[in-house]
Amino acid sequence: MIVDASASTRRHRALSDAKGLLAQLFDDAYRQRARMALLTASGPSPQWQVQGLKAAKGLADWLAQLGAGGGTPLLAALSEAAQWLQVRRKRHPTEQQRLLIITDGRLKAIDQLPQLDCPGLLVDIERGPIRLGRAQQLADGLNLDYQHIDAR
Numbered sequence: 608m609i610v611d612a613s614a615s616t617r618r619h620r621a622l623s624d625a626k627g628l629l630a631q632l633f634d635d636a637y638r639q640r641a642r643m644a645l646l647t648a649s650g651p652s653p654q655w656q657v658q659g660l661k662a663a664k665g666l667a668d669w670l671a672q673l674g675a676g677g678g679t680p681l682l683a684a685l686s687e688a689a690q691w692l693q694v695r696r697k698r699h700p701t702e703q704q705r706l707l708i709i710t711d712g713r714l715k716a717i718d719q720l721p722q723l724d725c726p727g728l729l730v731d732i733e734r735g736p737i738r739l740g741r742a743q744q745l746a747d748g749l750n751l752d753y754q755h756i757d758a759r
Contacts, residue, residue: 608632609688611710611732612649613679618711619734622675624756625709628730629670632707636662642702644691646684648710650677653684659695679714685749689721706751712742720748731755 610629616622636643645656645666656669685708692704706727713733729751731742746753 608643608707609646609648609653609681609684609709610673611679611681611708612647612673612675613681613711613713614649614676615679615713616711616732617675621711621732621734621756622673625730625732626670626673628709628756630667633662633666633670637664637666644688644695646688646691647673648679648681648684649675651680653680653687655687658691679710681710681714682720685723686721689723692723692725708745708749708751709756710742710745712745713739714741714745717741717745717748720745723749723751726751728752728754 612622640661642659643662644658647654647656688706695702695704704725706723706725708727708729709732710729711733712731729742729746729749731753733739733742743753
């Protein structure tokens with residue numbers, strides 16, 4: 608899971624609504640004893656929060672403290688996720704993996720995307736009167752399903 612928590616996600620309650628979605632996902636993963644990897648894209652570089660561990664109640668504390676700020680190192684996060692997925696597949700070949708990306712797609716450029724080779728969903732949290740629509744382009748470029756958060 609990659610969560611875009613850049614400064615642009617503060618607009619129009621985008622990150623707040625994404626946090627509600629994340630709380631539900633964390634709760635479901637905890638009940639199912641699912642393993643998770645969570646990468647936050649904000650500030651100067653992406654940061655791993657969890658890597659392949661069973662979902663834990665402690666994620667609620669992290670989520671409560673999650674704030675938006677800084678740049679959007681989403682492309683770097685995608686590259687790190689691609690590398691992590693490749694290693695994970697070798698170590699756990701029978702594990703079923705799905706990728707979730709939560710972003711407003713507000714990147715300067717969407718090019719040179721990594722090959723993720725993982726099914727998944729991109730949830731677009733872009734809001735406001737002027738929407739750039741780059742999250743849809745990003746989902747298409749990554750070969751992921753697309754859904755706007757308001758359509759949930």
